[in-house]
Amino acid sequence: GQNIDQPTEMTATEGAIVQINCTYQTSGFNGLFWYQQHAGEAPTFLSYNVLDGLEEKGRFSSFLSRSKGYSYLLLKELQMKDSASYLCAVTDSNYQLIWGAGTKLIIKP
């Protein structure tokens, strides 16, 4: 079966760094997305990785290792507004998008 695993919840401190991991087991791979979803709002696109390595975009970075079926989202200089759920999603060989359950990130002052 196809599976995406993320921690259910994480807590971090304002100003700190947090890494949210995502492991996947899918039938093939055609890319991995990270989306941010604030409570009561729609998911919004953060990043897309299709090749191994680190993609940096401001305070957010996303890493991919296809051989390990692993990705992480790194958030630096955390702000209170970063409190949200972070969804990992993988496109499989049939170009179907498989969603993880999401990681709820709580930022404390």
Next chain:
Amino acid sequence: DAGVIQSPRHEVTEMGQEVTLRCKPISGHDYLFWYRQTMMRGLELLIYFNNNVPIDDSGMPEDRFSAKMPNASFSTLKIQPSEPRDSAVYFCASSLTSDYTGELFFGEGSRLTVL
């Protein structure tokens, strides 16, 4: 662009009633997706359209659910009759591509409560 527009934002109805959710995709986006999100099951793809034609409706839970896209700027998701287990947030999303290598743009969602 105003983004993907959904209505209503909130709907409370009684079991057995018909529910119609509406979506206007971003102009120029050829693909439209309907998702359902619950705490238990997360995000689930219900159906998606390409150029107004339904391509994959394997995620539609049962015959009580139907979706249409009569033109490039409008789609509906209908539930008839509704049941309490249909309570969820229903998202519409649009995209320039369907091969899931491009960004999905989500509407703000329609929160449905069936009593």
